[in-house]
Amino acid sequence: MSEYHVAIDHLASPDPDTPEQQVETTYLGVVDQAHVDEVRAIAKLKNSPRWVKEHPHIEGAFMVLRDDGDLDVYVPAGAPEYRVYDPDPDAKTKIEGVDLPRGATAGPSYISGVVKFGDQSIGGTMDYPAGPPRVVWHTTESPSGAGYFTSIAAYLIRVASEPQVIYDPASDKIGQFGPLTQSARALQNDGTRRTNREGRVCIQVEVLGKASSPWTKGFDPAKKPNFQKLLAAARMHGVPDVWPAGKPLATATAVAKAPRNRTTWQTRGGHFSHGQVPSNSHWDPGAIDTSIVPGLAVVTKPATPTTPTKPATPAYEPFPGTAFFHGGRHSAIVTAMGRRLVAVGCGRYSTGPGPNWTNSDRESYRAWQHKLGYTGSDADGYPGAKSWAALKVPKV
Numbered sequence: 001m002s003e004y005h006v007a008i009d010h011l012a013s014p015d016p017d018t019p020e021q022q023v024e025t026t027y028l029g030v031v032d033q034a035h036v037d038e039v040r041a042i043a044k045l046k047n048s049p050r051w052v053k054e055h056p057h058i059e060g061a062f063m064v065l066r067d068d069g070d071l072d073v074y075v076p077a078g079a080p081e082y083r084v085y086d087p088d089p090d091a092k093t094k095i096e097g098v099d100l101p102r103g104a105t106a107g108p109s110y111i112s113g114v115v116k117f118g119d120q121s122i123g124g125t126m127d128y129p130a131g132p133p134r135v136v137w138h139t140t141e142s143p144s145g146a147g148y149f150t151s152i153a154a155y156l157i158r159v160a161s162e163p164q165v166i167y168d169p170a171s172d173k174i175g176q177f178g179p180l181t182q183s184a185r186a187l188q189n190d191g192t193r194r195t196n197r198e199g200r201v202c203i204q205v206e207v208l209g210k211a212s213s214p215w216t217k218g219f220d221p222a223k224k225p226n227f228q229k230l231l232a233a234a235r236m237h238g239v240p241d242v243w244p245a246g247k248p249l250a251t252a253t254a255v256a257k258a259p260r261n262r263t264t265w266q267t268r269g270g271h272f273s274h275g276q277v278p279s280n281s282h283w284d285p286g287a288i289d290t291s292i293v294p295g296l297a298v299v300t301k302p303a304t305p306t307t308p309t310k311p312a313t314p315a316y317e318p319f320p321g322t323a324f325f326h327g328g329r330h331s332a333i334v335t336a337m338g339r340r341l342v343a344v345g346c347g348r349y350s351t352g353p354g355p356n357w358t359n360s361d362r363e364s365y366r367a368w369q370h371k372l373g374y375t376g377s378d379a380d381g382y383p384g385a386k387s388w389a390a391l392k393v394p395k396v
Contacts, residue, residue: 002033002060002076009071009154011117020116021150021175023157025073036074039064051142056159057082063158065142069150073158084160087185091125091197107201107237109179111165111229117153117175122162123183127197132269133239135203136277137248137293138163138186139284144170144208144215152208153177161186163204167230169215170208174226180233190262190279198266201237205230211252211286221292231294241295244268245276248288255283271295315395319388329357332396337361337383340393341368 006028011021043050043064055061058079064072110116140152149168153175156162162177163186178184184204187195196202209215221227235241245264249255255275262278271293275283317333324333338353338361346367347353349360362381369379369387378384383391 002036003030004032004036004074004076005029006031007073007075009073009158011069011150011154020118020120021153022118023154030077031074039072039074051148053142053155055082056161063155065148065151065155067143067145067147067151069147069154071151071154071158082159084158087121087123087183089124091127091129107180108233109181110176111174111180111226111233113174113226113229114165115173115175117166117177118157118162120176120178122164122178122185123196125197126183126200126202127194128266129200131199131266133200133203133234133237134198134269134272135205135234135239136163136187136272136274137285137288138204138206138274138282139209139211139215139286140166140206141210141284142208144168146171146173148208149173149175152206156206163206165203165205165230166208167205167227168208169219169224169227172224172226174230180237187274187277188280190277195265195277195279199269201239203234203237203239207285209285211284214286214288216289216292219289219292238269240270242268242270243272243290243295244270245272247290248273248285249275249283250287252283316389317393317395319383319385322382322384325357325361325382327357330355331357333393334361336396337391337393338364340391341365344368344371344391346371 008026008028010024010026012024013019014022014024040052042048043052049067051065053063053065055063055075058075060076061079062074064074066072142148142152146168149166149171153166156166156177163184164176164178164180166175166177167173180201180203183194183196183202185196186204186206189195207215245261249258260276260278260280265272265276265278273285274280317336320333332355334357335353335355338347338349341347341364342349342353346364348363348367353361365383366379366381368391369381372387372390374387
C-alpha cells in the first residue's frame with residue numbers, strides 16, 4: 001500500500017518589519033493509502049470546507065485547500081523532488097538583431113493596500129517591452145472566500161505558478177506575488193517565446209472561482225474598491241479597455257476549437273483570457289462579463305466575400321447614320337468624334353476638333369478607316385456603323 005508524506009503550508013509574516021506573507025511548512029509525518037482515500041472522500045462531500053488540487057508537476061501528489069487558510073500537502077513517498085525554480089531576472093535584449101527600448105512603464109509596481117505573498121521575486125524584465133500592455137485573466141478552479149484566498153496563495157507558491165495578482169471576488173481581497181512591472185509564472189511558453197514576458201506589461205490575475213460558473217455573475221464592481229484599484233492600475237500601465245481576441249468563451253470545447261492567434265496576442269494590447277494565449281492549454285476564466293472586466297470585444301473578423309461588382313458599361317454615342325455627316329452639320333457629337341480620332345492617332349486637324357463637320361473631320365476619319373484596314377470606297381472618310389462602333393465616341 002502506498003505511503004504519503006504529509007505537511008501543512010501556512011502563510012504568515014515572520015517579522016513585523018517584513019509584512020510579506022511567507023510560507024511556513026510543518027511536516028506531519030507519513031500516512032497510508034487508506035488515509036489518503038478518506039481525505040479525498042471528505043473533500044468530495046457536498047458543502048465540504050476542503051477542496052482538492054492535484055499537483056501539476058508531481059504524479060500522485062495533491063494538496064487540500066482549507067477554508068481556514070492553510071494548505072494540506074500530500075506527496076507519495078519516493079516521488080522525485082520538484083524544485084521550485086528561481087526566477088530568471090534577465091530579459092532578451094535583441095529580437096532578430098534589433099535592440100529594444102527598455103524604458104520604465106508609467107504605471108505602479110504595486111496596487112495600494114495589497115497583501116504581499118512570498119518574497120516578491122517571481123520573474124524578471126519583460127522580453128518585449130516595445131509591445132503593447134495587456135492583462136491576462138485566470139481562474140483558480142476553486143471556491144472563493146477569504147480563507148481560500150490564503151490557501152490558494154500558498155498553493156500557487158508551492159507549485160511555482162504565481163501570477164502577479166490574486167483576487168477574491170467574494171471578499172474583495174487582493175494580493176500580489178511580485179511587481180506588476182515584471183513577469184509572472186502563470187503562462188506556458190509559446191515555443192521559445194516567453195508568453196509571461198510579452199509586452200510592456202503582462203499583468204496576470206488569478207481570480208478565485210471556476211470557469212464553469214463565471215465569477216462576474218452577481219458581482220457588483222461598485223461595491224468592490226480593491227477590484228476598482230486593480231482596473232485603475234492596469235489603465236495606468238496603458239492597458240486599453242478592449243478584448244482584442246474577443247469575449248472569453250463559455251466552455252472548454254469552444255476554447256479548444258477557437259484559434260489562439262499569435263499575431264493578435266503579440267501586437268494588440270488589452271484584456272485576454274488564459275484560453276486565448278498561444279500554446280496554453282487551459283480554458284479559464286469562462287464567459288466572464290466584459291462589461292465588468294472592462295472592454296469591447298474588438299476581434300477583427302474576416303471580411304465576408306462579396307460578388308464582385310461588374311464595371312459599368314461605358315456610355316458611347318450610338319451611330320447617328322451616314323446622312324448625319326455632311327457639310328454644315330453642327331453638333332457636339334462631331335467634336336467628341338474628332339477628339340477620339342486625335343486620341344487614336346488619326347487626327348488631321350490644323351486647329352483642333354470642333355462642332356462643325358469639315359473636310360478635316362473627313363480626312364481624319366479616312367485615316368481611322370485605313371487604320372482599321374478599310375480601302376477603296378469603304379475608306380471614303382464618312383463614318384459607317386462598324387467603324388463608328390470601333391471608335392467608341394463618348395456620349396455627349
